[in-house]
Amino acid sequence: MINQPLTPQQIQQYHQDGYLIVRGFLSAEEVEKLYHTAIEDSAISKHAINVNDSTGKRSKLSLWYKPGDDVYGLLTRSRQLVESVDKLLDNPDSARSVATVCHFHSKLMQKEPHVGGAWEWHQDYGYWYKNEFLLPDQMMSVMVAITDATVENGCLQVIKGSHKMGRVEHGFAGEQVGASQRYVDLALKTMEHLFVELKAGDVLFFHSNILHRSEANLSDKPRWSMISCYNRQSNIGYNDSASSSSSITPIDVVPNEALLTWDAAGLLEEGADFLSKEADVSLK
Numbered sequence: 001m002i003n004q005p006l007t008p009q010q011i012q013q014y015h016q017d018g019y020l021i022v023r024g025f026l027s028a029e030e031v032e033k034l035y036h037t038a039i040e041d042s043a044i045s046k047h048a049i050n051v052n053d054s055t056g057k058r059s060k061l062s063l064w065y066k067p068g069d070d071v072y073g074l075l076t077r078s079r080q081l082v083e084s085v086d087k088l089l090d091n092p093d094s095a096r097s098v099a100t101v102c103h104f105h106s107k108l109m110q111k112e113p114h115v116g117g118a119w120e121w122h123q124d125y126g127y128w129y130k131n132e133f134l135l136p137d138q139m140m141s142v143m144v145a146i147t148d149a150t151v152e153n154g155c156l157q158v159i160k161g162s163h164k165m166g167r168v169e170h171g172f173a174g175e176q177v178g179a180s181q182r183y184v185d186l187a188l189k190t191m192e193h194l195f196v197e198l199k200a201g202d203v204l205f206f207h208s209n210i211l212h213r214s215e216a217n218l219s220d221k222p223r224w225s226m227i228s229c230y231n232r233q234s235n236i237g238y239n240d241s242a243s244s245s246s247s248i249t250p251i252d253v254v255p256n257e258a259l260l261t262w263d264a265a266g267l268l269e270e271g272a273d274f275l276s277k278e279a280d281v282s283l284k
Protein backbone atom coordinates (compact mmCIF):
# COMPACT_ATOMS: atom_id res chain seq x y z
CA MET A 1 0.00 0.00 0.00
CA ILE A 2 1.31 3.42 -0.79
CA ASN A 3 2.26 5.29 2.32
CA GLN A 4 1.97 9.01 1.76
CA PRO A 5 -0.65 11.65 2.44
CA LEU A 6 -2.78 13.02 -0.37
CA THR A 7 -1.25 16.19 -1.77
CA PRO A 8 -3.04 19.57 -1.73
CA GLN A 9 -3.38 19.24 -5.52
CA GLN A 10 -5.13 15.88 -5.19
CA ILE A 11 -7.49 17.29 -2.58
CA GLN A 12 -8.26 20.27 -4.77
CA GLN A 13 -8.89 18.00 -7.75
CA TYR A 14 -11.38 15.95 -5.73
CA HIS A 15 -13.31 19.06 -4.78
CA GLN A 16 -13.32 20.35 -8.33
CA ASP A 17 -14.15 17.11 -10.19
CA GLY A 18 -16.03 15.20 -7.49
CA TYR A 19 -13.64 12.26 -7.75
CA LEU A 20 -9.96 11.38 -7.51
CA ILE A 21 -8.08 8.40 -8.91
CA VAL A 22 -4.98 7.16 -7.08
CA ARG A 23 -3.09 4.72 -9.29
CA GLY A 24 -1.19 1.84 -7.74
CA PHE A 25 -2.68 2.37 -4.28
CA LEU A 26 -2.30 -1.36 -3.52
CA SER A 27 0.61 -3.65 -4.32
CA ALA A 28 0.20 -6.73 -6.52
CA GLU A 29 0.57 -8.91 -3.43
CA GLU A 30 -2.26 -7.07 -1.66
CA VAL A 31 -4.53 -7.33 -4.69
CA GLU A 32 -3.80 -11.05 -4.91
CA LYS A 33 -4.82 -11.53 -1.28
CA LEU A 34 -8.06 -9.59 -1.74
CA TYR A 35 -8.92 -11.46 -4.92
CA HIS A 36 -8.37 -14.86 -3.36
CA THR A 37 -10.46 -14.00 -0.35
CA ALA A 38 -13.25 -12.78 -2.62
CA ILE A 39 -13.24 -16.10 -4.43
CA GLU A 40 -12.67 -18.37 -1.46
CA ASP A 41 -14.48 -16.89 1.55
CA SER A 42 -17.82 -18.64 1.68
CA ALA A 43 -19.36 -15.79 3.68
CA ILE A 44 -19.12 -13.59 0.62
CA SER A 45 -21.05 -15.90 -1.68
CA LYS A 46 -23.45 -16.95 1.07
CA HIS A 47 -24.49 -13.36 1.70
CA ALA A 48 -24.47 -12.20 -1.90
CA ILE A 49 -27.55 -10.30 -3.01
CA ASN A 50 -28.69 -10.22 -6.63
CA VAL A 51 -29.73 -6.87 -8.01
CA ASN A 52 -31.37 -6.87 -11.44
CA ASP A 53 -30.88 -4.04 -13.86
CA SER A 54 -33.71 -2.79 -16.07
CA THR A 55 -32.90 -5.37 -18.77
CA GLY A 56 -32.86 -8.28 -16.34
CA LYS A 57 -29.11 -8.69 -16.12
CA ARG A 58 -27.97 -9.58 -12.64
CA SER A 59 -25.31 -7.93 -10.52
CA LYS A 60 -24.13 -9.69 -7.42
CA LEU A 61 -23.02 -7.84 -4.34
CA SER A 62 -22.28 -8.64 -0.71
CA LEU A 63 -22.69 -5.74 1.68
CA TRP A 64 -21.64 -5.48 5.32
CA TYR A 65 -21.60 -2.71 7.90
CA LYS A 66 -19.08 -3.31 10.66
CA PRO A 67 -15.53 -3.65 9.30
CA GLY A 68 -13.86 -6.63 10.95
CA ASP A 69 -10.46 -8.29 11.12
CA ASP A 70 -10.80 -9.97 7.74
CA VAL A 71 -8.66 -8.70 4.86
CA TYR A 72 -11.41 -6.39 3.58
CA GLY A 73 -11.94 -4.96 7.06
CA LEU A 74 -8.20 -4.43 7.45
CA LEU A 75 -8.11 -2.59 4.13
CA THR A 76 -11.05 -0.29 4.90
CA ARG A 77 -9.58 0.41 8.34
CA SER A 78 -6.02 0.99 7.08
CA ARG A 79 -4.39 4.27 8.09
CA GLN A 80 -3.66 5.23 4.49
CA LEU A 81 -7.29 4.84 3.40
CA VAL A 82 -8.85 6.44 6.49
CA GLU A 83 -6.46 9.41 6.46
CA SER A 84 -7.10 9.96 2.75
CA VAL A 85 -10.86 9.92 3.34
CA ASP A 86 -10.43 12.30 6.26
CA LYS A 87 -8.66 14.78 4.00
CA LEU A 88 -11.49 14.67 1.46
CA LEU A 89 -14.59 14.73 3.68
CA ASP A 90 -15.97 18.03 4.86
CA ASN A 91 -14.80 18.52 8.40
CA PRO A 92 -16.74 20.69 10.82
CA ASP A 93 -14.28 20.09 13.67
CA SER A 94 -10.73 20.04 12.35
CA ALA A 95 -9.26 19.37 15.78
CA ARG A 96 -10.67 15.85 15.91
CA SER A 97 -10.31 14.89 12.29
CA VAL A 98 -9.24 11.24 11.67
CA ALA A 99 -10.93 10.17 14.90
CA THR A 100 -14.31 11.13 13.41
CA VAL A 101 -14.16 9.03 10.23
CA CYS A 102 -16.73 6.23 10.34
CA HIS A 103 -17.51 3.31 8.08
CA PHE A 104 -21.05 3.30 6.70
CA HIS A 105 -20.80 0.06 4.74
CA SER A 106 -18.68 -1.84 2.26
CA LYS A 107 -19.76 -3.99 -0.61
CA LEU A 108 -18.02 -6.41 -2.85
CA MET A 109 -19.30 -5.83 -6.37
CA GLN A 110 -19.18 -9.02 -8.41
CA LYS A 111 -19.80 -8.29 -12.05
CA GLU A 112 -19.42 -11.66 -13.61
CA PRO A 113 -18.52 -12.23 -17.26
CA HIS A 114 -21.60 -11.99 -19.56
CA VAL A 115 -23.92 -11.95 -16.54
CA GLY A 116 -23.05 -8.87 -14.48
CA GLY A 117 -25.62 -6.14 -14.97
CA ALA A 118 -25.55 -2.39 -15.43
CA TRP A 119 -26.04 0.32 -12.84
CA GLU A 120 -28.27 3.25 -13.72
CA TRP A 121 -27.13 6.84 -13.44
CA HIS A 122 -27.40 7.74 -9.75
CA GLN A 123 -25.81 9.57 -6.88
CA ASP A 124 -25.01 7.43 -3.87
CA TYR A 125 -26.62 10.21 -1.85
CA GLY A 126 -29.79 9.47 -3.83
CA TYR A 127 -29.91 6.27 -1.77
CA TRP A 128 -28.49 7.68 1.45
CA TYR A 129 -30.85 10.65 1.58
CA LYS A 130 -33.52 8.06 2.33
CA ASN A 131 -31.46 6.95 5.31
CA GLU A 132 -31.88 10.58 6.45
CA PHE A 133 -28.25 11.58 6.44
CA LEU A 134 -28.31 15.37 6.10
CA LEU A 135 -24.78 16.27 4.99
CA PRO A 136 -23.64 14.85 1.63
CA ASP A 137 -20.22 16.53 1.86
CA GLN A 138 -19.51 14.34 4.88
CA MET A 139 -20.08 11.13 2.92
CA MET A 140 -18.13 9.46 0.15
CA SER A 141 -17.37 6.18 -1.56
CA VAL A 142 -14.04 4.56 -2.31
CA MET A 143 -13.82 2.00 -5.09
CA VAL A 144 -10.89 -0.41 -4.92
CA ALA A 145 -10.30 -2.31 -8.16
CA ILE A 146 -9.75 -6.01 -7.40
CA THR A 147 -9.57 -6.86 -11.10
CA ASP A 148 -8.87 -4.48 -13.98
CA ALA A 149 -11.96 -2.43 -14.82
CA THR A 150 -12.27 -1.52 -18.50
CA VAL A 151 -14.89 -0.19 -20.89
CA GLU A 152 -15.43 -3.81 -22.03
CA ASN A 153 -16.15 -5.26 -18.59
CA GLY A 154 -18.32 -2.39 -17.37
CA CYS A 155 -16.08 0.07 -15.55
CA LEU A 156 -17.57 2.97 -13.63
CA GLN A 157 -18.55 6.10 -15.56
CA VAL A 158 -18.86 9.53 -14.00
CA ILE A 159 -20.12 12.98 -14.94
CA LYS A 160 -17.24 15.19 -13.94
CA GLY A 161 -18.20 18.02 -11.60
CA SER A 162 -21.82 16.84 -11.23
CA HIS A 163 -21.48 16.69 -7.42
CA LYS A 164 -21.82 20.48 -7.53
CA MET A 165 -25.44 20.11 -8.66
CA GLY A 166 -26.43 18.91 -5.21
CA ARG A 167 -28.90 16.08 -4.83
CA VAL A 168 -30.97 15.27 -7.88
CA GLU A 169 -34.43 13.69 -7.73
CA HIS A 170 -34.31 9.87 -7.82
CA GLY A 171 -36.94 7.31 -8.73
CA PHE A 172 -36.93 3.57 -9.19
CA ALA A 173 -35.32 1.92 -12.19
CA GLY A 174 -35.94 -1.82 -12.00
CA GLU A 175 -34.58 -2.89 -8.63
CA GLN A 176 -32.27 0.09 -8.49
CA VAL A 177 -32.64 3.74 -7.66
CA GLY A 178 -31.98 6.02 -10.63
CA ALA A 179 -31.47 9.77 -11.02
CA SER A 180 -33.99 11.82 -12.97
CA GLN A 181 -33.16 11.32 -16.66
CA ARG A 182 -34.02 14.95 -17.34
CA TYR A 183 -31.30 16.17 -14.97
CA VAL A 184 -28.79 13.61 -16.25
CA ASP A 185 -29.44 14.82 -19.80
CA LEU A 186 -29.04 18.45 -18.74
CA ALA A 187 -25.80 17.70 -16.90
CA LEU A 188 -24.42 15.97 -19.99
CA LYS A 189 -24.96 19.11 -22.06
CA THR A 190 -22.07 20.87 -20.36
CA MET A 191 -20.25 18.39 -18.16
CA GLU A 192 -17.79 15.73 -19.24
CA HIS A 193 -18.82 12.06 -19.31
CA LEU A 194 -15.83 9.90 -18.42
CA PHE A 195 -15.12 6.17 -18.30
CA VAL A 196 -13.00 5.43 -15.25
CA GLU A 197 -10.78 2.55 -16.31
CA LEU A 198 -8.82 1.15 -13.41
CA LYS A 199 -6.01 -1.36 -13.05
CA ALA A 200 -6.31 -3.83 -10.19
CA GLY A 201 -4.96 -2.02 -7.13
CA ASP A 202 -6.03 1.46 -8.28
CA VAL A 203 -8.43 3.36 -6.05
CA LEU A 204 -11.17 5.82 -6.96
CA PHE A 205 -12.45 8.25 -4.32
CA PHE A 206 -15.82 9.80 -5.19
CA HIS A 207 -18.21 12.32 -3.67
CA SER A 208 -21.65 11.11 -2.55
CA ASN A 209 -23.34 13.44 -5.05
CA ILE A 210 -21.35 12.62 -8.18
CA LEU A 211 -23.52 11.11 -10.92
CA HIS A 212 -22.20 7.71 -11.94
CA ARG A 213 -23.29 4.55 -13.71
CA SER A 214 -21.80 1.46 -15.28
CA GLU A 215 -22.62 -0.84 -18.19
CA ALA A 216 -23.21 -4.57 -18.05
CA ASN A 217 -20.21 -6.84 -18.33
CA LEU A 218 -20.42 -8.32 -21.82
CA SER A 219 -16.80 -9.47 -21.80
CA ASP A 220 -15.10 -12.72 -20.77
CA LYS A 221 -13.40 -11.07 -17.81
CA PRO A 222 -14.85 -10.56 -14.33
CA ARG A 223 -15.06 -7.03 -12.96
CA TRP A 224 -14.69 -7.23 -9.20
CA SER A 225 -14.31 -4.28 -6.93
CA MET A 226 -14.89 -3.30 -3.36
CA ILE A 227 -16.75 -0.09 -2.65
CA SER A 228 -16.36 1.26 0.88
CA CYS A 229 -18.55 4.13 1.98
CA TYR A 230 -17.43 6.49 4.69
CA ASN A 231 -19.20 9.03 6.86
CA ARG A 232 -18.23 11.68 9.39
CA GLN A 233 -19.40 10.95 12.94
CA SER A 234 -21.25 14.27 13.10
CA ASN A 235 -23.52 13.22 10.21
CA ILE A 236 -26.30 11.16 11.74
CA GLY A 237 -28.45 8.91 9.58
CA TYR A 238 -31.77 9.25 11.39
CA ASN A 239 -33.29 6.39 9.40
CA ASP A 240 -30.22 4.17 9.46
CA SER A 241 -31.28 1.50 11.94
CA ALA A 242 -30.14 -1.40 9.77
CA SER A 243 -26.51 -0.52 10.12
CA SER A 244 -26.47 -0.80 13.92
CA SER A 245 -24.83 2.63 14.06
CA SER A 246 -21.62 1.63 12.30
CA SER A 247 -22.01 4.91 10.37
CA ILE A 248 -21.43 7.00 13.51
CA THR A 249 -18.85 4.76 15.17
CA PRO A 250 -15.28 5.99 14.61
CA ILE A 251 -13.12 3.48 12.79
CA ASP A 252 -10.59 1.49 14.75
CA VAL A 253 -7.66 2.33 12.47
CA VAL A 254 -4.99 -0.32 11.76
CA PRO A 255 -1.48 0.06 10.32
CA ASN A 256 -1.12 -0.15 6.55
CA GLU A 257 0.86 -3.36 6.79
CA ALA A 258 -1.96 -5.16 8.66
CA LEU A 259 -3.53 -6.31 5.39
CA LEU A 260 -0.48 -8.38 4.51
CA THR A 261 1.08 -9.20 7.86
CA TRP A 262 -1.77 -9.74 10.31
CA ASP A 263 -3.34 -13.13 10.70
CA ALA A 264 -6.63 -12.12 9.08
CA ALA A 265 -9.91 -13.63 10.18
CA GLY A 266 -12.52 -14.93 7.75
CA LEU A 267 -15.51 -12.74 7.02
CA LEU A 268 -17.64 -13.82 9.94
CA GLU A 269 -20.31 -16.37 9.10
CA GLU A 270 -22.48 -15.78 12.13
CA GLY A 271 -23.23 -12.43 13.69
CA ALA A 272 -21.64 -10.33 10.97
CA ASP A 273 -24.12 -7.69 9.92
CA PHE A 274 -24.43 -8.44 6.25
CA LEU A 275 -27.28 -6.69 4.47
CA SER A 276 -30.29 -8.61 3.36
CA LYS A 277 -32.33 -6.96 0.62
CA GLU A 278 -35.47 -6.72 2.76
CA ALA A 279 -33.64 -4.68 5.39
CA ASP A 280 -32.51 -1.85 3.14
CA VAL A 281 -34.76 1.19 3.60
CA SER A 282 -33.15 2.98 0.67
CA LEU A 283 -34.37 0.24 -1.68
CA LYS A 284 -38.00 0.72 -0.67
Ligand SMILES: O=C(O)CCC(=O)C(=O)O
Nearest residue numbers: 109119124155156213214
Ligand atom coordinates in the same frame (compact mmCIF):
# COMPACT_ATOMS: atom_id res chain seq x y z
O1 LIG B 1 -20.13 -1.23 -9.32
C1 LIG B 1 -20.63 -0.40 -10.09
O2 LIG B 1 -20.43 -0.41 -11.28
C2 LIG B 1 -21.48 0.71 -9.55
C3 LIG B 1 -22.11 0.40 -8.27
C4 LIG B 1 -22.63 1.59 -7.59
O3 LIG B 1 -22.51 2.69 -8.04
C5 LIG B 1 -23.29 1.46 -6.29
O4 LIG B 1 -23.45 0.33 -5.81
O5 LIG B 1 -23.68 2.47 -5.70
Ligand SMILES: [Fe+2]
Nearest residue numbers: 122123124212
Ligand atom coordinates in the same frame (compact mmCIF):
# COMPACT_ATOMS: atom_id res chain seq x y z
FE1 LIG C 1 -23.12 4.19 -6.61
